[in-house]
Amino acid sequence: MSHLLRFLENEVQVACLIFMGSAYALRVAWLLRFKAPRERTIPRGSARAGILASLSSIARPGSMESTRQKPWFYVQFVILHLGVAAAIAATFIIPYRPALLRDRPVALGFQAVLAAGFAVGLARLYRRLHLPAIRRVSSPDDYFSLALVTVYFASGFLAVPNRDAAREWPLILFFGLTAFFLVYVPFSKISHYLYYPFARWALGRTLGHRGVIPPAKGGGGVELEES
Numbered sequence: 001m002s003h004l005l006r007f008l009e010n011e012v013q014v015a016c017l018i019f020m021g022s023a024y025a026l027r028v029a030w031l032l033r034f035k036a037p038r039e040r041t042i043p044r045g046s047a048r049a050g051i052l053a054s055l056s057s058i059a060r061p062g063s064m065e066s067t068r069q070k071p072w073f074y075v076q077f078v079i080l081h082l083g084v085a086a087a088i089a090a091t092f093i094i095p096y097r098p099a100l101l102r103d104r105p106v107a108l109g110f111q112a113v114l115a116a117g118f119a120v121g122l123a124r125l126y127r128r129l130h131l132p133a134i135r136r137v138s139s140p141d142d143y144f145s146l147a148l149v150t151v152y153f154a155s156g157f158l159a160v161p162n163r164d165a166a167r168e169w170p171l172i173l174f175f176g177l178t179a180f181f182l183v184y185v186p187f188s189k190i191s192h193y194l195y196y197p198f199a200r201w202a203l204g205r206t207l208g209h210r211g212v213i214p215p216a217k218g219g220g221g222v223e224l225e226e227s
Contacts, residue, residue, distance in 0.1 A: 031198055110156075
């Protein structure tokens, strides 16, 4: 292993993880400065039940009209995030538990998930570029973040086998992108997952108190659409 690859896998990754963790800690501390306003309406439901329904909507595609009508969008969502999880896991397994990937079925499993994530990334990028309605609401960061994730899946697919010591460039590319990701993510739309529980908690608390979710007796309820 070259000194460059060892440096990227260890010191650089640790430094970037510390940077990302510090950035997130500052953001969470800033968010916690704001207190949710107290409800002044007459309670018609349970705020706690509303919070649980709101937070769990991500695992209940039937609660959203968009995924009921187009279930493939939810399948894409699951595949994309499984790809992210596999790529993140690979950044720790390759340098610290490489023996796991010497098992060919395990390595092929990782590659299959990353390849599927790459395909979904391409499909979503094509959709964002070719649908006028989506183009109008897309920022440069939307395109760059999605393209970056898609390229990251491809680099992970090439790096995961981790068997040919003479060909280090896939690993150097993968860990170089990992370092860039860790620094860039806190300032990009990819960090939306940090705000998800806060936004869902506030929404569920309000709508649960009002008996909208879950619907109180005699209430119609609302759809919990993902943004």
